[in-house]
Amino acid sequence: GAVVSQHPSWVICKSGTSVKIECRSLDFQATTMFWYRQFPKQSLMLMATSNEGSKATYEQGVEKDKFLINHASLTLSTLTVTSAHPEDSSFYICSAPDRVHSHEQYFGPGTRLTVT
Amino acid sequence: KQEVTQIPAALSVPEGENLVLNCSFTDSAIYNLQWFRQDPGKGLTSLLLIQSSQREQTSGRLNASLDKSSGRSTLYIAASQPGDSATYLCAPSRGGANNLFFGTGTRLTVIP
Numbered sequence: 001g002a003v004v005s006q007h008p009s010w011v012i013c014k015s016g017t018s019v020k021i022e023c024r025s026l027d028f029q030a031t032t033m034f035w036y037r038q039f040p041k042q043s044l045m046l047m048a049t050s051n052e053g054s055k056a057t058y059e060q061g062v063e064k065d066k067f068l069i070n071h072a073s074l075t076l077s078t079l080t081v082t083s084a085h086p087e088d089s090s091f092y093i094c095s096a097p098d099r100v101h102s103h104e105q106y107f108g109p110g111t112r113l114t115v116t
Numbered sequence: 117k118q119e120v121t122q123i124p125a126a127l128s129v130p131e132g133e134n135l136v137l138n139c140s141f142t143d144s145a146i147y148n149l150q151w152f153r154q155d156p157g158k159g160l161t162s163l164l165l166i167q168s169s170q171r172e173q174t175s176g177r178l179n180a181s182l183d184k185s186s187g188r189s190t191l192y193i194a195a196s197q198p199g200d201s202a203t204y205l206c207a208p209s210r211g212g213a214n215n216l217f218f219g220t221g222t223r224l225t226v227i228p
Contacts, residue, residue: 006159034215034216036218041220042220043120043205043218043219043220043221044160044205044216044218045218046215046216046217049215091157093159093160095160095215095216097214103147103148103165103209104150104162104165105150105162105207105209105216106162107152107159107160107161107162108159109158109159110157110158110159112157
């Protein structure tokens with residue numbers, strides 16, 4: 001199946017700094033990508049929909065100025081957590097649908113963010 | 117908004133047993149539904165994709181069924197193995213390019 005990668009796989013940063021997470025579709029083009037967040041023992045919650053060449057769509061309660069999303073190409077979306085705080089510590093996962101073939105969603109391996 | 121419920125929340129079975137995981141969703145207007153497994157601290161691995169027009173889908177020891185009108189899907193695992201231990205998530209989608217909705221999953225432990 002298709003492959004989606006994320007980088008970094010884990011990151012530790014100090015409170016107040018910014019962290020960028022990359023999501024890449026390796027063998028297919030993704031005009032749309034999704035960013036989810038997962039707290040321990042909880043479900044994946046959709047944060048935003050990343051659209052190539054246009055602004056991201058954010059879910060209710062997600063601050064767009066805090067979680068900056070850029071979808072600069074058909075294979076890359078980035079999520080930047082600005083002025084990170086300990087409560088932003090979570091597991092961030094991206095996904096991309098293979099719209100040409102099966103419409104199956106492929107997920108990246110996730111990024112573990114810890115803010116100290 | 118789509119709500120997804122998975123029962124049971126946790127399940128522990130001896131190796132070799134057949135088991136069924138249940139998933140229900142509130143909005144039956146779905147495009148497809150995927151089953152995933154998630155190992156601790158890891159991302160999601162897609163297991164099966166069922167289109168809304170399908171009733172079931174099979175892959176190896178896994179069989180997933182879909183009753184769209186009643187908002188239910190089941191995942192059947194035959195001859196369970198310790199390597200099957202993981203959290204299993206079902207996720208319906210409104211459209212082919214739309215996001216998925218997740219419940220909290222079923223945490224499966226297969227005892228050797």
